[in-house]
Amino acid sequence: MKHTISVLVENKFGVLARVAGLFSARGYNIASLAVSETLAPDTSYMTIVVEAEDEKILEQIKKQLNKLIDVITVTDFTNKEHVDRELILAKVNYSAKDKTRLEILLNKYGANIVERKGSVAVIEAVGKQDRIRELLLALDKFGVKELVRTGRIALAL
Amino acid sequence: MIGAQILMESLIREGVTAMFGYPGGQVLPIFDALYDSPIKFILTRHEQGAVHAADGYARATGKVGVCLATSGPGATNLVTGIANAYMDSIPIVAITGQVKSFLIGNDAFQEADVTGITRPITKYNFLVKDVRDLTRVVREAFYIASTGRPGPVVIDIPSDIQQQNTEFVWPEKVAIRSYHPTYFGHPGQIKKAAKLISSSKKPVLYVGGGIISSAAHQALRELAEKIQAPVTWTLMGIGAFPSAHPFALGMLGMHGTAYANHAVTAADLIIAVGARFDDRVTGRTDTFAPTAKIIHIDIDPSSISKNTRVDVPIVGDAKNILGELLEQIKKRPDTSAWLKEVDGLKKKYPLRYKDGDKIKPQYVVEQICEATGGEAIITTEVGQNQMWAAQWYKHSHPRTFISSGGLGTMGFGFPAAMGAKVGCPDKTVIDIAGDGSIQMNIQELATCVCNKINVKIAILNNGYLGMVRQWQELFYKKRYSHVCITSPDFVKLAESYGAVGIKVTKKEDVRPAIEKMLSIENTVIVDFRVEPEENVYPMVPAGEAINKMIEGLA
Numbered sequence: 001m002k003h004t005i006s007v008l009v010e011n012k013f014g015v016l017a018r019v020a021g022l023f024s025a026r027g028y029n030i031a032s033l034a035v036s037e038t039l040a041p042d043t044s045y046m047t048i049v050v051e052a053e054d055e056k057i058l059e060q061i062k063k064q065l066n067k068l069i070d071v072i073t074v075t076d077f078t079n080k081e082h083v084d085r086e087l088i089l090a091k092v093n094y095s096a097k098d099k100t101r102l103e104i105l106l107n108k109y110g111a112n113i114v115e116r117k118g119s120v121a122v123i124e125a126v127g128k129q130d131r132i133r134e135l136l137l138a139l140d141k142f143g144v145k146e147l148v149r150t151g152r153i154a155l156a157l
Numbered sequence: 158m159i160g161a162q163i164l165m166e167s168l169i170r171e172g173v174t175a176m177f178g179y180p181g182g183q184v185l186p187i188f189d190a191l192y193d194s195p196i197k198f199i200l201t202r203h204e205q206g207a208v209h210a211a212d213g214y215a216r217a218t219g220k221v222g223v224c225l226a227t228s229g230p231g232a233t234n235l236v237t238g239i240a241n242a243y244m245d246s247i248p249i250v251a252i253t254g255q256v257k258s259f260l261i262g263n264d265a266f267q268e269a270d271v272t273g274i275t276r277p278i279t280k281y282n283f284l285v286k287d288v289r290d291l292t293r294v295v296r297e298a299f300y301i302a303s304t305g306r307p308g309p310v311v312i313d314i315p316s317d318i319q320q321q322n323t324e325f326v327w328p329e330k331v332a333i334r335s336y337h338p339t340y341f342g343h344p345g346q347i348k349k350a351a352k353l354i355s356s357s358k359k360p361v362l363y364v365g366g367g368i369i370s371s372a373a374h375q376a377l378r379e380l381a382e383k384i385q386a387p388v389t390w391t392l393m394g395i396g397a398f399p400s401a402h403p404f405a406l407g408m409l410g411m412h413g414t415a416y417a418n419h420a421v422t423a424a425d426l427i428i429a430v431g432a433r434f435d436d437r438v439t440g441r442t443d444t445f446a447p448t449a450k451i452i453h454i455d456i457d458p459s460s461i462s463k464n465t466r467v468d469v470p471i472v473g474d475a476k477n478i479l480g481e482l483l484e485q486i487k488k489r490p491d492t493s494a495w496l497k498e499v500d501g502l503k504k505k506y507p508l509r510y511k512d513g514d515k516i517k518p519q520y521v522v523e524q525i526c527e528a529t530g531g532e533a534i535i536t537t538e539v540g541q542n543q544m545w546a547a548q549w550y551k552h553s554h555p556r557t558f559i560s561s562g563g564l565g566t567m568g569f570g571f572p573a574a575m576g577a578k579v580g581c582p583d584k585t586v587i588d589i590a591g592d593g594s595i596q597m598n599i600q601e602l603a604t605c606v607c608n609k610i611n612v613k614i615a616i617l618n619n620g621y622l623g624m625v626r627q628w629q630e631l632f633y634k635k636r637y638s639h640v641c642i643t644s645p646d647f648v649k650l651a652e653s654y655g656a657v658g659i660k661v662t663k664k665e666d667v668r669p670a671i672e673k674m675l676s677i678e679n680t681v682i683v684d685f686r687v688e689p690e691e692n693v694y695p696m697v698p699a700g701e702a703i704n705k706m707i708e709g710l711a
């Protein structure tokens with residue numbers, strides 16, 4: 001099962017390597033990882049989506065993260081009220097005859113065309129991951145040529 | 158002051174009086190500062206010797222051990238020793254030189270990414286990029302190494318930083334906002350544990366290195382006597398409880414005593430303190446203490462519930478928590494029937510070996526124990542020698558058994574003995590060695606002789622990489638693949654280094670040789686030619702339940 005964990009860390013050189021190394025050394029899988037500064041420039045948030053087979057592994061992951069000297073707090077969103085989002089950029093085929101159909105679809109998902117070049121449009125969409133999944137499925141028939149995603153970010157309420 | 162002088166002054170303020178190391182291009186400024194320093198510097202013959210010596214020093218004294226090496230190959234030679242200290246939670250600070258800061262990342266001569274290499278085997282590491290950070294880094298390094306669950310810390314210092322000038326400012330306090338080890342147990346959990354203990358009928362205390370690092374041995378003894386419970390220990394826990402105490406069960410696990418393993422299997426309550434349920438201890442985990450509730454006391458939350466189910470976890474310092482428990486336990490459990498049962502197990506499954514005319518390695522260890530009154534500091538190498546030392550030397554004090562537990566590093570025992578002797582010059586320090594292991598850091602003989610660090614090396618020379626041979630005998634149909642090992646003439650070797658060598662081939666010469674070894678004011682190697690194919694028993698085959706032991710004696 002996937003769990004979202006937010007880790008507040010000292011914004012120091014090597015911290016990302018420490019966190020990433022912890023996961024690789026112990027064979028835990030990271031589904032996604034998003035890192036950025038917080039309001040205070042000396043700390044960063046890492047939002048990590050982990051694949052943990054059971055509660056015990058999730059517990060170990062949290063304990064091991066807490067054990068890292070540079071980790072200030074670890075928040076597990078599994079049973080916590082929170083919002084989470086992901087941003088994607090997708091390159092899709094764009095033709096005059098599909099224009100309206102595409103725009104209706106994008107509207108439904110609150111997505112936009114941010115750039116167009118020739119027969120290609122770059123689409124931006126923000127949402128919860130199941131919404132994003134739906135959108136991507138629907139976009140398939142237009143032909144998605146390339147896709148990048150930020151991974152999930154989350155904030156407790 | 159320049160960085161190198163700041164480093165020296167900081168080490169002195171941290172109470173460092175001795176350190177071990179080896180020079181090179183990127184630590185020249187530090188060595189120049191050492192030239193005028195009151196710190197006793199021991200020049201080893203290999204950086205691995207230096208780091209193990211710092212480790213042995215730390216284990217014997219309880220202080221932080223310090224070693225120093227140059228960049229690149231000097232630093233990579235420290236890696237095994239750092240990993241060794243990490244696995245056994247030993248506080249050391251390893252200082253490495255680094256190429257000049259503006260050359261980092263350029264594949265400069267003797268550059269290695271030392272913080273990268275040591276990240277997974279240190280509690281923390283630092284790359285100093287500004288000379289003004291140096292005092293704070295040293296303070297934090299010693300603080301992190303020695304508090305909470307102790308461990309090694311690396312400080313990597315580029316040589317230009319060592320030369321830069323700045324004012325010496327000693328930070329009054331260490332404040333690391335993200336690092337707060339828990340020292341006091343949760344009162345509710347302690348109450349729960351006290352209740353479980355009061356209502357138990359067959360409790361066993363299972364203790365490890367945490368007792369020693371937290372100096373909880375006295376509290377442990379009081380608790381054991383108060384609740385009338387037998388005590389078993391891990392390899393790292395040797396010395397935490399007196400071997401001669403009537404409640405002592407000896408070591409448990411793969412080469413533990415049969416009665417300890419049977420007692421754990423029959424117990425209704427396991428009180429684990431400062432031990433981490435290592436696979437060498439538990440054997441098959443689903444059959445470990447199958448009928449017992451488990452209380453687990455440890456300073457590292459991530460050690461709890463990692464390998465086994467735990468009923469009452471308590472995070473904190475062993476000494477504090479045992480003290481709290483002593484107060485909280487109002488009703489003593491009635492364990493008289495259990496103690497009788499355990500005594501029965503001791504009689505039924507004694508630790509034993511078949512003595513004969515030839516020299517048995519167990520006999521040698523017993524004789525060393527007798528000759529030293531059980532009061533020496535014993536270090537070990539790795540393999541059969543280590544297990545025989547653990548089984549047959551009867552320790553009564555903490556910090557007197559020094560052995561590579563978690564990593565199992567051959568070549569550890571001799572340099573560790575050297576470090577222990579530097580830390581405890583009035584103690585007799587003996588490395589119980591194997592003929593294979595001793596050849597891994599034999600170069601340190603020169604260090605010992607040159608610095609008059611008089612350690613004793615007792616080689617249980619079986620002509621084999623004995624522990625591997627034992628596994629090949631038992632599990633690979635006696636196909637002895639590359640385990641027969643030749644050795645130099647240890648007597649001549651010792652002499653050529655300026656040490657003393659004694660060879661023993663007859664049983665009746667064992668004790669006189671030990672007496673002679675102890676009486677000589679020099680480093681002494683005794684080459685005991687022991688029975689080549691003796692095995693370590695009892696033995697729990699890997700992955701078996703710990704009460705399913707091979708006994709070996711027909």
Ligand SMILES: Cc1ncc(C[n+]2csc(CCOP(=O)(O)OP(=O)(O)O)c2C)c(N)n1
Nearest residue numbers: 540541542567591592593594621622623624
């Ligand atoms: C550095 C290192 N290499 C390999 C091993 C694997 N190993 C464990 S015990 C052993 C044999 C040790 O031989 P010796 O020192 O003669 O001790 P004995 O078992 O014969 O007492 C070996 C090779 C190890 N523990 N450490």
Ligand SMILES: [Mg+2]
Nearest residue numbers: 591592621623
């Ligand atoms: Mg051998």
